[in-house]
Amino acid sequence: MKETGSEPLSEPPEEASSPASEASPPGSVGAAPSAGRTRTTCTAELEADEHMEVKQVTLCSRSAEGKLHNKRDGVLTAEMVSKSVSQLGYIGTGRHYHNLSLHHHDLRDISVLCKYTYLQKLELAHNKIKDLSCVSHMPYLVVLDASHNEISDFFEFKPPKSLKEVNFSYNSLTKMKDLAAFSSLSKLDLDYNNISEIAGLEHCCMLTHLSLAHNKISKISGLDNLPLTHLCLKGNKLENTEGLESLKRLRFLDLCQNGITSLSGLQSSHLLGTINLQKNLINENEEWKHIRDLLLLRDLNLKENPVQDQPDYRPAIIFHLQHLSVLDGETVTAEEKVSSINKYDPPMNVVAAREHMTHLVYQLMQPQVLYDSTLPGADSPYPMLVLTGPQGCGKRELAHRLCQEISQYFAYGICHTTRGPYYGEENGTDYHFVSEEEFQHMILMGKFIQTMQYRGHNYGLSRDAIEEAAREGLACCVHMELEGVFSLKNTCFEPRYVLLIPTMVEKYIQHLKCRGLYTPAQIDAAVSRIELYANTNRQRPGFFDNVIPCDDWEEAFQTLRRIMKEYLLLEEQQENVDNDRASLHNTSPGVGEEPEEKAPSSVLLSATETPAICSPTALDPSNPAYRSYCTKIRAELLSQKSPAPFELASIRRREQLVREAVVGRSPGVYSQLFKSSAQIASSALHNADPDTCDDSSSDDGGSVALSVPSSAGALSGFKEPVDISLPEQSLDTSKGQPVEAQHPTTNELAAVVSPTSERRPGSNVKPILPPIPTGRKTPVAPSPTPSPRPKTNTPTTEEAKTNAERDPTSDQNKEM
Numbered sequence: 001m002k003e004t005g006s007e008p009l010s011e012p013p014e015e016a017s018s019p020a021s022e023a024s025p026p027g028s029v030g031a032a033p034s035a036g037r038t039r040t041t042c043t044a045e046l047e048a049d050e051h052m053e054v055k056q057v058t059l060c061s062r063s064a065e066g067k068l069h070n071k072r073d074g075v076l077t078a079e080m081v082s083k084s085v086s087q088l089g090y091i092g093t094g095r096h097y098h099n100l101s102l103h104h105h106d107l108r109d110i111s112v113l114c115k116y117t118y119l120q121k122l123e124l125a126h127n128k129i130k131d132l133s134c135v136s137h138m139p140y141l142v143v144l145d146a147s148h149n150e151i152s153d154f155f156e157f158k159p160p161k162s163l164k165e166v167n168f169s170y171n172s173l174t175k176m177k178d179l180a181a182f183s184s185l186s187k188l189d190l191d192y193n194n195i196s197e198i199a200g201l202e203h204c205c206m207l208t209h210l211s212l213a214h215n216k217i218s219k220i221s222g223l224d225n226l227p228l229t230h231l232c233l234k235g236n237k238l239e240n241t242e243g244l245e246s247l248k249r250l251r252f253l254d255l256c257q258n259g260i261t262s263l264s265g266l267q268s269s270h271l272l273g274t275i276n277l278q279k280n281l282i283n284e285n286e287e288w289k290h291i292r293d294l295l296l297l298r299d300l301n302l303k304e305n306p307v308q309d310q311p312d313y314r315p316a317i318i319f320h321l322q323h324l325s326v327l328d329g330e331t332v333t334a335e336e337k338v339s340s341i342n343k344y345d346p347p348m349n350v351v352a353a354r355e356h357m358t359h360l361v362y363q364l365m366q367p368q369v370l371y372d373s374t375l376p377g378a379d380s381p382y383p384m385l386v387l388t389g390p391q392g393c394g395k396r397e398l399a400h401r402l403c404q405e406i407s408q409y410f411a412y413g414i415c416h417t418t419r420g421p422y423y424g425e426e427n428g429t430d431y432h433f434v435s436e437e438e439f440q441h442m443i444l445m446g447k448f449i450q451t452m453q454y455r456g457h458n459y460g461l462s463r464d465a466i467e468e469a470a471r472e473g474l475a476c477c478v479h480m481e482l483e484g485v486f487s488l489k490n491t492c493f494e495p496r497y498v499l500l501i502p503t504m505v506e507k508y509i510q511h512l513k514c515r516g517l518y519t520p521a522q523i524d525a526a527v528s529r530i531e532l533y534a535n536t537n538r539q540r541p542g543f544f545d546n547v548i549p550c551d552d553w554e555e556a557f558q559t560l561r562r563i564m565k566e567y568l569l570l571e572e573q574q575e576n577v578d579n580d581r582a583s584l585h586n587t588s589p590g591v592g593e594e595p596e597e598k599a600p601s602s603v604l605l606s607a608t609e610t611p612a613i614c615s616p617t618a619l620d621p622s623n624p625a626y627r628s629y630c631t632k633i634r635a636e637l638l639s640q641k642s643p644a645p646f647e648l649a650s651i652r653r654r655e656q657l658v659r660e661a662v663v664g665r666s667p668g669v670y671s672q673l674f675k676s677s678a679q680i681a682s683s684a685l686h687n688a689d690p691d692t693c694d695d696s697s698s699d700d701g702g703s704v705a706l707s708v709p710s711s712a713g714a715l716s717g718f719k720e721p722v723d724i725s726l727p728e729q730s731l732d733t734s735k736g737q738p739v740e741a742q743h744p745t746t747n748e749l750a751a752v753v754s755p756t757s758e759r760r761p762g763s764n765v766k767p768i769l770p771p772i773p774t775g776r777k778t779p780v781a782p783s784p785t786p787s788p789r790p791k792t793n794t795p796t797t798e799e800a801k802t803n804a805e806r807d808p809t810s811d812q813n814k815e816m
C-alpha cells in the first residue's frame, strides 16, 4: 500500500521531528518547530513512497545509479533513501516506512537520515560510516545494524527508548561506555573490535545476548547479574572462565579460541546447554568436575584442546557427563554411553558377568576335572543355600547354626578371604584366610567360581568348597554379599537365595557398633547397602527366593529352618504321606476337616517389604499360606472318585514307558541319592498296598510320586519337574480325573525333556542332594531339638527301604 498525499503521515514526537522539518543539511541536528517540518518531511517520505512497492529491498541489489552517485562522495541522499525503505506501517497517527537498508554503499555521510524519524530498523552494514548521530532522531528505532563500518565512538547518540538490538561488529571500538540509558537493549554484538574490557553493561537489565568475539578481553568482568542467555567471548585472551558465576540464565556460551585452562567458574550456570571451548588449553580430564552439575548441558566442544590426547578422554567425559548428546561436534551414541558406564561404573550384573567370564576362562585353561558330586540333574540342581544380606546382618551366624542343626543335610561352604581373621575366627571354619598372592594364584588356577572385592579385601567361593560339601552328600550353605549373588547367578549352580534384611535400622546399627569391628564410615556404608538389597528385591522380582527380616535372629533362624526343610521336602513328605494314606484308605478328609496349617514362625517379607500374608509372597510356594491352599485343593480332589487300582497300574506302566523313552533306563549319577523321604514314604506305601506297586513310581494314586525327588530328577517320571506346590500342575488331580486326562500332555513332556523348563529364579525346582558315598562322615553335631528325622546320617536308599519295610508306620517314614 502506498501513501499518495503530500500531507505529513503523522505527527512525529517533538524532539525527533525538529531536524526533519527544517530539511537540515547533512549532518546537522538542529532544532526547529514541528509546524515547519510538514512540507519537507512529507516530500522526502512521499518521494520514497512512490518508489517503494516491495518491502525489505536492499539498495545493493537494485540501485546501480545510486551507487555511482555515492561512490563520488559517500553522501547518502534522500533519493537513495527513498529507494531503500520498506515496511510501511502505522506509527502514532500516520503511516511511515519502518525499515531502511543500505548495505555496501561506501557511505560516509548519512546525516540525511535525521529526517527519518519513524524508522524502526536501520541497516547500514558494510559502509564507511563514522558518525551515527542521526540515530538521535529516531526515537522508534528498535534494530540498528552498523556492522562493518568505521565507528569508534561507542553509542554516541541519544538513546532511542526502544532500541533492542545493536550490531557494532567489525568497527573500531576500543572502549565500552555506560549504557544505562539503553535500558531496552537485549542484543549487543561487538565482535571484531578492539575492546579490552567489558564495561558499562551493569544496568542493561534486558540484555540477553552479548557477543564480544575477537576483541582483546583478557578477563571476564562487568557481567554480574546480567540476564544473559547467550554469551560469546570467542577469540579473546581469556585464561579462565571465572567471572561467569552470577550468570544464572546463561544457556549458550562460546569461549573458543582463548587460552582457557580450567572450567572453574561455570559450575553455577545451571541452565547452560551449550559450551564451546574449542581451541583452548584445557588438558585435564578432571575438568569435567566443574560442569558435572550442569544437567541441561547437551553440547560440549573441547576440540583442539590438549585434553583430547588423554587416554580414554571421550569415554571418560561421556561417563561423567551422561546428559551430553553432542561432544566435540559428534553425536554421543547410546552405545558410547553404555560402554562408558560399563567401563567406569559397571552395574553389578556386568561385573558379575566379567568375573564369571574370567573364572571360566582360567578354569578352562586347567586340566579338566569332572565335578560329579555337584553335577545338576536333568531337572534338579545341586542343592545349595546362599544367605545374603548386608554385612553383619547375621547371615554368617545363621549359616553356621543351620549347618549345625540340620547337619544331616547342610554343610558350611568355606570361602577364601584375604582379610585377616577377627578375634575368635578360625582358619578353615569361618574362612580360609589366605594371602593376596595365594588368592590371585587361586584365581589363575581357575579355582574360584565367584569372587568379589569388599572393602579392599578379596572374597571367593571355590569350586572345592562346594564339592567338599557335595562329596559328603550334603547341600552347601554359603553366605555372601549381593555382588556375589549376581556372580553366582551366572554359574551352573542354582542355589536357593535367601535375603536376610534388617528392617530396624537402629537395631542393626547398634549391633554393628557392638561388634566393635567397624569404623563409623563402614557402619554407614553397611547401612546404606540395606537400601541396595531392598531395591534389588523390589526391582528384580524372583531374584531372591525368600526374604527374611533378620532383626530377631532367633525368629529369622526358625523361618530359615522351616524354609529349608520345605526346600529339601523334609516336611512336605509328611504331608504327602498323610494324604496318600488317606487316599489309599479312601478316608481323605473333606475341606472342612483339613488340619490347620501351622502359622509361620516368622513373617516373610514380600518384594515390597510388606508382610507375606497379604502380599505377592502369598503365592510363593514356600509360603505356608499358599501351601495350605494347595493342600485344600488336593483334599478336595482326593475326596472325589479315585481310579481303580488296575487303572493306576496301567497309567504307571505307560508313564514308565514315556519316561524311559525320554531319559533312558540307566539311573543317573543321583540315582542313589538321599532319595530320602520320598522313597521311604514310597516304600511305606508299597507295603501298605502292594497291589498297586508295579514299577519305580509310587502307587499311591499320584501324590507321593509327585513329591518324590527321585534320582536325577527325570528318572522319577515326567511328573517330577512339576512343582507340587502349584495346584494346577499337581498330578494329584489325577485322582479326580478320568484316566485319559492323566496322560501326559505334550507340554508336560516338553517340561521333562527340556532342561530349561521352569528353572530358577523362582521356579522352585526341588533340588536333590548328591549321592552319599559309603564311609561318609558322621555329621558333626546333631540337631539340638528332638526331631523325628534320623539323628545321624541320612540313610541310603537301601537303608531307608529296609527301615520302611521293617516298620511302615514308623516316625521315620512319616518324616522322611
Ligand SMILES: Nc1ncnc2c1ncn2[C@@H]1O[C@H](COP(=O)(O)OP(=O)(O)OP(=O)(O)O)[C@@H](O)[C@H]1O
Residues within 6 Å of the ligand: 389, 390, 391, 392, 393, 394, 395, 396, 397, 415, 416, 419, 450, 451, 452, 454, 459, 460, 461, 479, 480, 481, 482, 483, 484, 485, 517
Ligand atoms: N565369596 C564371597 N562373595 C561375596 N561376598 C562374600 C563372600 N564371602 C563373604 N562375603 C561377604 O563379605 C562381607 C564381609 O565379610 P566379613 O566376614 O569380612 O565381614 P563380617 O563383618 O564378618 O560380616 P558378616 O558377619 O556378614 O560375615 C560379608 O557380608 C560376607 O557375607
